[in-house]
Structures are given as structure tokens and as C-alpha cells.
Amino acid sequence: xxxxxIVPALAVxxxxxxxxxxxxVVVAFRGKGxxxxxxxxxxxxxxxxxxxxxxxxxxxxxxxxxGGVAIAIAGYLTLGGNARAVAILRWxxxxxxxxxxxxxxQVMRTFLAKNGMLxxxxxxxxxxxxxxxxxxxxxxxxxIAFVWKQAPFVTLLLAGAMASLETQHIEAARNLGARxxxxxxxxxxxxxxxxxxxxxxxxxxxxxxVLSVPLMINPNSPTMVxxxxxxxxxxxxxxxxxxxxxxxxxxxxxxxxxxxxRHASRASTAAT
Amino acid sequence: xxxxxxxxxxxxxxxxxxLAVLAFIIFGPLLNLLLWAFAERWYFPSKLPLEFGxxxxxxxxxxxxxxxxxxxxxxxxxxxxxxxxxxxxxxAGYALARMKLPWRGAILLLFLLPQAVPNLPxxxxxxxxxxxxxxxxxxxxxxxxxxxxxxxxxVWIASAAFASIDVSxxxxxxxxxxxxxxxxRTVTLPLATPGLIASAxxxxxxxxxxxxxxxxxxVPDVTTLPLLMFNATMGGNYQISSITALLLLIPSIGFMLxxxxxxxxxxxxxxxx
Numbered sequence: 001x002x003x004x005x006i007v008p009a010l011a012v013x014x015x016x017x018x019x020x021x022x023x024x025v026v027v028a029f030r031g032k033g034x035x036x037x038x039x040x041x042x043x044x045x046x047x048x049x050x051x052x053x054x055x056x057x058x059x060x061x062x063x064x065x066x067g068g069v070a071i072a073i074a075g076y077l078t079l080g081g082n083a084r085a086v087a088i089l090r091w092x093x094x095x096x097x098x099x100x101x102x103x104x105x106q107v108m109r110t111f112l113a114k115n116g117m118l119x120x121x122x123x124x125x126x127x128x129x130x131x132x133x134x135x136x137x138x139x140x141x142x143x144i145a146f147v148w149k150q151a152p153f154v155t156l157l158l159a160g161a162m163a164s165l166e167t168q169h170i171e172a173a174r175n176l177g178a179r180x181x182x183x184x185x186x187x188x189x190x191x192x193x194x195x196x197x198x199x200x201x202x203x204x205x206x207x208x209x210v211l212s213v214p215l216m217i218n219p220n221s222p223t224m225v226x227x228x229x230x231x232x233x234x235x236x237x238x239x240x241x242x243x244x245x246x247x248x249x250x251x252x253x254x255x256x257x258x259x260x261x262r263h264a265s266r267a268s269t270a271a272t
Numbered sequence: 273x274x275x276x277x278x279x280x281x282x283x284x285x286x287x288x289x290x291l292a293v294l295a296f297i298i299f300g301p302l303l304n305l306l307l308w309a310f311a312e313r314w315y316f317p318s319k320l321p322l323e324f325g326x327x328x329x330x331x332x333x334x335x336x337x338x339x340x341x342x343x344x345x346x347x348x349x350x351x352x353x354x355x356x357x358x359x360x361x362x363x364a365g366y367a368l369a370r371m372k373l374p375w376r377g378a379i380l381l382l383f384l385l386p387q388a389v390p391n392l393p394x395x396x397x398x399x400x401x402x403x404x405x406x407x408x409x410x411x412x413x414x415x416x417x418x419x420x421x422x423x424x425x426x427v428w429i430a431s432a433a434f435a436s437i438d439v440s441x442x443x444x445x446x447x448x449x450x451x452x453x454x455x456x457r458t459v460t461l462p463l464a465t466p467g468l469i470a471s472a473x474x475x476x477x478x479x480x481x482x483x484x485x486x487x488x489x490x491v492p493d494v495t496t497l498p499l500l501m502f503n504a505t506m507g508g509n510y511q512i513s514s515i516t517a518l519l520l521l522i523p524s525i526g527f528m529l530x531x532x533x534x535x536x537x538x539x540x541x542x543x544x545x
Contacts, residue, residue, distance in 0.1 A: 002367040
């Protein structure tokens with residue numbers, strides 16, 4: 001009975017997710033005459049090793065920045081002394097939460113352009129000279145779009161976890177004269193590390209497979225692997241190399257998963 | 273001994289300027305979008321549009337324009353995706369929450385997979401298979417791709433919604449003679465409704481905003497709003513793409529403002545249990 005209720009859902013996920021994923025592995029490793037080959041991977045490395053490194057660098061940097069922003073905002077929301085500033089911040093930070101990546105890419109494309117609003121404001125406020133204004137539509141644009149879009153999500157998770165902590169430790173430390181930054185680093189953060197890690201790993205994996213943002217902000221080489229996959233398919237119909245690239249980006253996301261599993265196993269040993 | 277602290281007005285000014293910079297970072301890009309949506313003409317090196325107007329809005333909303341057709345396709349696909357996902361997710365969520373299930377952990381993990389693994393290889397290969405069986409470029413093909421992804425959220429939230437219901441309410445109705453189906457229909461389902469609405473909204477938004485899957489599977493006949501926006505941006509038509517982006521933002525921001533009404537803490541606490 002229970003199985004009958006769950007079989008349709010299982011079938012959908014298996015047919016339209018697990019099967020294509022398995023197919024990707026098969027196509028990436030299958031030679032022209034059948035048999036297992038690594039030639040597609042050799043070709044993928046040959047053409048796109050720069051882009052693979054570029055992708056890894058962008059996603060790692062974005063993940064670190066997202067973590068920093070989320071800790072800063074969630075930390076202030078939890079420990080901030082000025083009630084009005086906390087209320088404003090709580091209202092402010094979530095706006096990009098549900099904005100789709102494709103829209104984030106579009107708004108950044110105009111905002112960060114050489115003649116975009118960011119440069120106008122920087123020039124207007126005297127922070128930079130008009131001549132030194134430059135377009136940020138390269139790797140920096142991708143990172144900015146990722147952090148802008150993804151940091152509120154991690155902040156939401158993190159602030160929720162911090163809010164459910166016992167306040168006694170925090171208050172005790174504060175009473176003993178500990179400064180807020182110290183309380184955040186020594187008392188609050190160690191208790192919410194798991195939540196932070198889940199949010200960051202989910203963001204890491206999500207950013208690895210976003211196609212629209214790099215396509216709109218920085219479609220030329222060096223660019224992210226997703227753009228290369230789309231190019232191999234749309235221009236060359238080259239499914240083997242596209243799938244080899246996909247497997248390589250799966251391998252990159254496995255790094256993120258490994259981080260998470262190592263933490264999870266350590267946490268469960270600590271709990272027993 | 274207290275460490276050195278800054279005088280109060282200095283910290284107040286510092287706090288206000290940090291908040292102001294943050295507000296600019298968050299709202300600046302959105303304000304820029306708004307300006308582009310109402311700009312008639314905007315050339316270098318002008319800081320603001322030279323002329324505001326609604327010409328492009330008329331063009332987007334003209335009866336036979338691409339945008340209205342895309343909006344229609346997007347909403348229709350999202351509604352079908354929600355219907356399909358919930359139809360499959362409600363029984364699965366109920367079984368996961370209430371019944372003894374072999375390999376329950378493994379099944380939950382399998383439902384997590386589409387959120388935890390990069391989706392690109394999946395879309396690429398589904399597109400190839402769908403091409404061979406004639407599903408590429410059809411609404412059904414796009415709905416199936418969106419549903420396989422949205423289903424995950426739907427199953428997890430539905431299962432959490434059912435798990436947060438007090439079992440004794442169901443037992444009371446069974447003891448009074450209600451059949452299992454009547455009990456589910458009149459007790460369990462109504463109590464789970466807020467959570468199910470939340471999952472429906474999530475699935476709807478995800479489908480509405482989905483780009484990569486539609487990009488591969490929808491070509492050449494299905495153009496949703498995100499694809500239309502992308503094409504307009506790449507063609508350098510920033511007005512059209514900004515108006516389309518605004519249309520996409522309305523449901524997203526609307527949901528952000530009401531999410532807590534539907535997704536209550538007791539349901540959130542049961543996610544993944």
C-alpha cells in the first residue's frame with residue numbers, strides 16, 4: 001500500500017532524472033565503436049581546462065563570499081544592539097531571495113556595464129575618476145551576480161538557526177564583557193556550523209549548473225563550463241564531449257558533497 | 273576594563289552608512305531595471321534615460337506580441353507542473369510521513385538528488401531523448417522536465433506538512449467510524465492544506481523561473497518568459513528584456529512577502545525528518 005502511493009513519484013524521478021544522469025555517464029565514456037574510452041575527456045581537457053579552472057575558482061570564491069556575507073548579516077540580526085538597524089536589515093536583505101538567476105543575470109548586465117548605474121554612482125560620489133570607470137562584466141560580474149542572488153538564501157537559513165539557539169550562553173558571555181564579534185566567532189558560529197555548511201554546499205552545487213548568468217554576463221572565453229556545454233551541443237551537436245564536461249562538473253560538485261559528508265560524519269560521531 | 277569604544281554618534285553614522293551601502297547594492301540593480309523598463313531613449317553618456325515613456329510596454333502587450341504568448345505559455349506550463357507534481361507528491365508525501373516504508377531513508381535521499389546534483393547533464397540528455405521521441409519543443413516535454421525537479425520540493429514539503437499533523441486527530445475520526453479515505457479527505461488533507469499551498473507556490477515559481485531545462489528541451493517551439501527575456505537581452509533590446517524581467521519579478525517578490533504565512537515553523541521543523 002505504502003509502496004503503491006510512492007511508486008508514481010519514484011518513477012518520475014527515476015525516468016526523468018536518474019536515467020538521464022546515468023546516460024550522461026555512458027555517453028561520456030563510450031567510444032565511437034563501442035567500448036570504454038577516455039578520448040572525450042582528453043578532448044574536454046584539451047579545449048576547456050582553462051574554463052574548468054575558471055569555473056572552480058568562480059564558484060569557490062562566490063561560496064566563500066556568500067558565507068562571509070551570510071555570517072555578517074545573520075550575526076548582526078542575532079546580536080545587533082540597535083533594534084531599528086536590526087529591523088531594517090531584516091527587511092532589506094531578503095529581496096533577492098526568490099529572484100530567478102536569469103533575472104539576476106539580466107539586471108547585473110545593465111547595472112555593472114561600463115556605462116551602467118554602478119559606475120555613474122561611483123563617479124558621482126567622487127570615489128572613482130570618470131576615465132577609470134570600467135566594465136565589470138567578466139568574472140567579477142558573475143561572482144557579484146551569484147553572491148547577490150545566493151547570499152540571502154544562506155542568510156535566511158543561518159539567521160533561522162541562530163534564532164533557535166539557547167540565549168543563556170550568549171548572555172553569559174556578554175555579561176562577562178565579551179565583545180559581539182567574539183561572541184559570534186566563539187559561541188554562536190560553532191553551534192550553527194552544520195546549517196551554514198548545508199546552505200553553502202547547496203549554493204555551490206546550484207551555481208555550478210547555472211547557465212543563464214555566465215551566458216548573459218560573460219559568454220566569451222574564459223567562461224564557465226555550462227556555457228561550453230551549451231556551445232558544444234548547439235554549435236557542434238557534440239554530445240560526447242558535452243557529457244564529459246558535465247561529468248567533470250559533477251566531479252567538482254562531489255568536492256562540495258565530500259566537505260558536507262565529512263562534516264556530517266564528524267557531527268554524528270560527536271553526538272554519540 | 274572596557275576596551276576602547278567609539279563615541280555613539282560615530283557608530284550611528286557608521287551603522288547608517290553600512291545600511292545605506294547595502295540598500296544600494298540590493299536595490300540599485302532593481303532600480304536600474306525599473307529605469308530601463310520605462311526608458312524611451314537612453315544613450316551614452318547620459319546617466320538617466322533621456323525620455324521616459326510606455327512605448328515598449330505597448331509593444332510588449334500588443335495583442336499578437338511574443339510577450340503575451342510567452343506569458344501565457346509560462347503560466348500554463350507552471351500550472352500543469354503544479355498539478356502534476358502535487359498529484360504525484362501528495363500520496364508520496366503521505367506515505368513517507370505516515371506509513372511504514374522499506375528503505376525510507378534511501379527514498380528521501382533519492383528525492384533530494386535533483387536539488388543536490390548539477391542539473392545540466394540531465395537536461396542535455398533528456399533533450400536528446402525527447403528529440404528522438406518527438407517531445408522536444410512540446411509543452412508536455414517542458415512540463416515533465418519542470419515536474420521532475422519541482423517534485424522534489426513538493427514531496428519534501430508535503431511529507432513535512434503531513435508529519436506535523438497530530439495523529440490523534442486522525443485516530444479520533446477513525447474511531448468514530450470514518451473510513452481511511454474519508455478520514456484523509458475530511459481531516460488530514462484540510463489540516464495539511466497550508467503546507468501543500470506552500471509547496472504548490474514553490475513548484476509554480478520554480479517552473480516559472482526555470483531557464484536551463486527549457487533552453488534545451490523547449491527549443492524551438494516553446495518560448496517561456498525567461499527565454500524571451502534572455503533572447504531580448506542578447507539582442508540588446510534592454511527595454512523589452514527589462515519589462516519581461518519585471519513581469520517575472522512580481523510573483524517572486526510577492527511570494528517572498530507572504531512565504532511565512534504558508535510555511536509555518538512547525539512544518540519547517542519537520543522538513544527532512
